[in-house]
Amino acid sequence: MNLPVKYRPKTFEEVAGQQHVTRTLQNALKTGRISQAYLFAGPRGVGKTTTARILAKGLNCEKGVTPHPCNQCEICREIDEGKSLDVIEIDGASNRGIEEIRSLREKIRFTPAKARYKVYIIDEVHMLTTEAFNALLKTLEEPPPHVIFIFATTEPRKIPETVISRTQRFDFRPLSKKEIAERLKFVAEKEGIEVHPDALMRIAKYADGSLRDGLALLEQLYVFSNGPIKVEDVNQVLGIIDEEIFVKIIESALKGNTKDVLEMANNAFDQGYSVHEFTRSFSEAVQELTRAKFYGEKNPFYELAQKISKSQLVATMKIALDMEEVARYTQNPRVGIDYQLIRLSYLDKILRIDKVLEEAGVYLVEERPIEKKHEEPKKPEERKEAGHVTEKEEPQESLKERLMDLLEEKAKKEPQQPEEKKADEEVIRAAEEEKVEKDEVGVIERDKLLKTLEEHIPFVTTVIEKSYLRIDNSNIFVGVKDDFEKDLVLRHRNKILFILYDRFKTKFSLLVDIVDEEVRASEEKEDNLSPALKKLMDKFDLEVIKDV
Ligand SMILES: Nc1ncnc2c1ncn2[C@@H]1O[C@H](COP(=O)(O)OP(=O)(O)OP(=O)(O)O)[C@@H](O)[C@H]1O
Ligand SMILES: [Mg+2]
Numbered sequence: 001m002n003l004p005v006k007y008r009p010k011t012f013e014e015v016a017g018q019q020h021v022t023r024t025l026q027n028a029l030k031t032g033r034i035s036q037a038y039l040f041a042g043p044r045g046v047g048k049t050t051t052a053r054i055l056a057k058g059l060n061c062e063k064g065v066t067p068h069p070c071n072q073c074e075i076c077r078e079i080d081e082g083k084s085l086d087v088i089e090i091d092g093a094s095n096r097g098i099e100e101i102r103s104l105r106e107k108i109r110f111t112p113a114k115a116r117y118k119v120y121i122i123d124e125v126h127m128l129t130t131e132a133f134n135a136l137l138k139t140l141e142e143p144p145p146h147v148i149f150i151f152a153t154t155e156p157r158k159i160p161e162t163v164i165s166r167t168q169r170f171d172f173r174p175l176s177k178k179e180i181a182e183r184l185k186f187v188a189e190k191e192g193i194e195v196h197p198d199a200l201m202r203i204a205k206y207a208d209g210s211l212r213d214g215l216a217l218l219e220q221l222y223v224f225s226n227g228p229i230k231v232e233d234v235n236q237v238l239g240i241i242d243e244e245i246f247v248k249i250i251e252s253a254l255k256g257n258t259k260d261v262l263e264m265a266n267n268a269f270d271q272g273y274s275v276h277e278f279t280r281s282f283s284e285a286v287q288e289l290t291r292a293k294f295y296g297e298k299n300p301f302y303e304l305a306q307k308i309s310k311s312q313l314v315a316t317m318k319i320a321l322d323m324e325e326v327a328r329y330t331q332n333p334r335v336g337i338d339y340q341l342i343r344l345s346y347l348d349k350i351l352r353i354d355k356v357l358e359e360a361g362v363y364l365v366e367e368r369p370i371e372k373k374h375e376e377p378k379k380p381e382e383r384k385e386a387g388h389v390t391e392k393e394e395p396q397e398s399l400k401e402r403l404m405d406l407l408e409e410k411a412k413k414e415p416q417q418p419e420e421k422k423a424d425e426e427v428i429r430a431a432e433e434e435k436v437e438k439d440e441v442g443v444i445e446r447d448k449l450l451k452t453l454e455e456h457i458p459f460v461t462t463v464i465e466k467s468y469l470r471i472d473n474s475n476i477f478v479g480v481k482d483d484f485e486k487d488l489v490l491r492h493r494n495k496i497l498f499i500l501y502d503r504f505k506t507k508f509s510l511l512v513d514i515v516d517e518e519v520r521a522s523e524e525k526e527d528n529l530s531p532a533l534k535k536l537m538d539k540f541d542l543e544v545i546k547d548v
C-alpha cells in the first residue's frame, strides 16, 4: 500500500483545490491554445507532478487533444505507469548540470515515438546550475513544435526571470485543512480505514497544506494503530503533546504556581517526549490560544483565553519563541526550558511597558495623538518647582509638561547654547505634533502593516516584528534569523499577501530571507518608536529595555 501513489488523480476533475489551474489548462486543451512551456510553482505535495501528467495525457491521448483524457488508450496508460517514451520526467535535483541539458537538447530534435508531443517534465527545476539554465534558455527560444516543457518547482524565486518569462506560469496553492480532510476521508473510506473525525482533522492540520504528507501520514497511522485511528494515535506518531497539558500548565502559570508548572512539564519529559517535541507542541498550543483570544476560535483553549489578558498572552508568545531558540541552540536545553517555564509562571505579574507608559500618557505604537489636556491654570502650591522632579510623578502630568520640567532642570544645571535650545524646542514640537508625523510614510507604514497582520496572524507577526523589515512601495522584504523563521513566514506568505491586499488594496510582493544579526540590529534601534520619542531618547541617553 502506498496511498499517495495509489490515489494519484488521473483526471483534472479529481485534482483537489487547484481549480484555478486545472480549468485554465482544460480550456487551453479545448481550444488548442497550447503553450510550449509551462511553469508549475507551489509547495510540496499539492499536485504539480500529478497535473503535469494529466496535461501530458490531455495532449497525447489517442482520442485527440482533449480536456478529458480517456485513461484507457495505450498512450494514456503508459503515461500513468510512467512508461511512455514520449513523456519524460527529469529530476532537476539529480540532473543539474550543463551536460544533462545539452543531451536533452540533442534528444528533443527527434520527433515523438508514438504520441503527438514529446513532453518533458522537469521536476525541481530550480536546482539546475546557471550554465544548465542558459542551455535550457537556448532551447526555450526555439523549441521544436512537437516539444512541450513542464517545469515544476517549489522555489520559483530561484529560477531566472529570463526562463520564467518564456513560460506560462501557474501557482499551485497549499491545500486547506478542509480540502485535505475531505480527500483523506474519501481515501480512508475506499480503503476501509476507520478514522475518528477529530483524528482526521488533526492529520489534515499537520499535513500543513500537502496532500501527499496527509496521505502518507494516514497510511503510517493505519499501520501503527490496530483498530480505528484516534487522536491519541496521531499525537503519539507525531510526537505532539496533548493540548490538555498546556491548558493546565498555562492555567497554573496564571496563578503563579511555579512548582506545578515545572512538574507538569517534567511529566511530559518523563513520558518520553523530547525537548523538540515539547517546544513545538507548546508553540502550537500558544498559536491556538492566540486564535481563541483574538478571534474567538472555539478550540480547546477557548476557556483559557477568557482568563488570560492580552499582555500576558503576548508575553507567553515571547516565551514560546524563546523556548524554540533554547531548544535549538543550547547545549543543555532542559535547563533553558525550565528557565522559560519559570518565566512563564510569573505571568500573573506581567505588565507590559507600553501599558505603563500609556498610563503616563505616552503612546508608543498606538495611532493615538498624545492627549493634550487643556491648560487648566494651576494653583501655585500645586505647581512643581522646576529642578525638583521627584520620583513620584503625578500621573496626570502630560508628556509635554514633563518634558518642560526636564528641560528646565537641565537648563539650570548647564547654560544652553542657542542651537541646543532650538533642538529642544523641536523635540517638544515634535511631541505635540506627533499625530501628524506619524501619518507620514515610514514609521507608520510599518506599524500599519504589522497591526493589520497582527489581527489575523498574531504569532507570525511577532516573528516579522522581530525581523528586519523593509517596505519599498509594494515590495516587502523580511530579513529573518534562521530557517525556522523563514519557513514560518513563507508558509504564511499567501495569507499575508491576501490580508494586505484585503486591507490596502495593493498587490504586495513578499521576499523572505535570512539576514545576519547586524542587519536586523540596524533596524531594531528604530523599531516602533515615534520620531518624537526617538529624539527624546537621544537627548537624555535613554534606552529601551526590550524584554517584558
Ligand atoms: N491536489 C491534489 N489532489 C489530489 N491528490 C493530490 C493533490 N496533490 C497531491 N495529491 C496526492 O499527493 C501525491 C503527490 O502529489 P504530486 O506528486 O502531484 O505533488 P507535487 O506537487 O508534484 O509535489 P513535489 O513538489 O513534492 O514533487 C499524489 O500522488 C496524490 O496522491
Ligand atoms: Mg512533484
Ligand SMILES: [Zn+2]
Pocket (backbone or CB within 6 Å): 060, 061, 062, 063, 069, 070, 071, 072, 073, 074, 075, 076, 077
Ligand atoms: Zn487516452
